Amino acid sequence: MIRHIEGSLQAGEHRFALLVSRFNSFITQQLEQGAIDALRRHGAKEEQLHVVHVPGAYEMPLIAQKLARSGNYDAVLCLGAVIRGGTPHFDYVAAEVSKGVAQVSMDTGVPVIFGVLTTDSIEQAIERAGTKAGNKGFDAAMTALEMVQLLRQI
Template sequence: MIYEGDFSSPPGRFVLVAARFNAFIVDQLLAGAQDALRRHGVPDDRVDVVRVPGAYEIPLVAQRLGKSGKFAAVICLGCVIRGDTDHYDYVAGAATNGIASAALNCGVPVIFGVLTTDTLDQAINRAGAKAGNKGHEAAVTAIEMVNLLAKLPEGSR
């Protein structure tokens, strides 16, 4: 048997956890994710948005929302741009590891839509310019994963 998700409109609510830090980038990711959900048949009244201070704070909120039983998927959106100090490494690593941990601990898809870029230009390109919109891609991934988990045998969850 081969199991694969699809892009049909899944049941349930979705939540977007979006950082306020680097809002000029994250707001574009958020708009892209909302557009993708709409285009795949998820109406706005089944989508919640939770704003957190920055990418570092995303994992805790994502895990709490994922464990709440109220959401089919949690989509995490943020942007960390490398600077002149080690701060980037700590924040990007904590966000990455924390979101992965939340995904494994809560039983619903927790999707990584956090940009980790070396430059502002790279972030702009990934938030809707040359490289597409990674928020849109994260929402499509969430839809596919919700549909995949619905097809898997119960013992696999």
């Protein structure tokens, strides 16, 4: 018989760190609220959630690493918004934060969830922070819930 392993969507007693960028805060505040909403809907209590603010997305990997290695959290959610401008800065920041977040997860074995919007326009970011395209903070929290439970079963 084939055994299927899936993560459930229950917070249980797990603890979550939400790492939120202050840059583009009009977007990231919505991502933060979406993530908190998802976690609370799935059983997380306020004392299981800690929000940490960083200046921008580029600073996320270092703080995510510190949080993941602390042993205090079962998952770290990285929530930010990198919006393309007229210079190559977007490309550097988007590439480094995505690589850094993935590396922290691989190095620590703690789910570090990439909830950083990388969009071509402010309008696209707004759509992904709670309007037309849903709330990617909510989606990141759902991924965190599933990954925490999945890792417990493997």
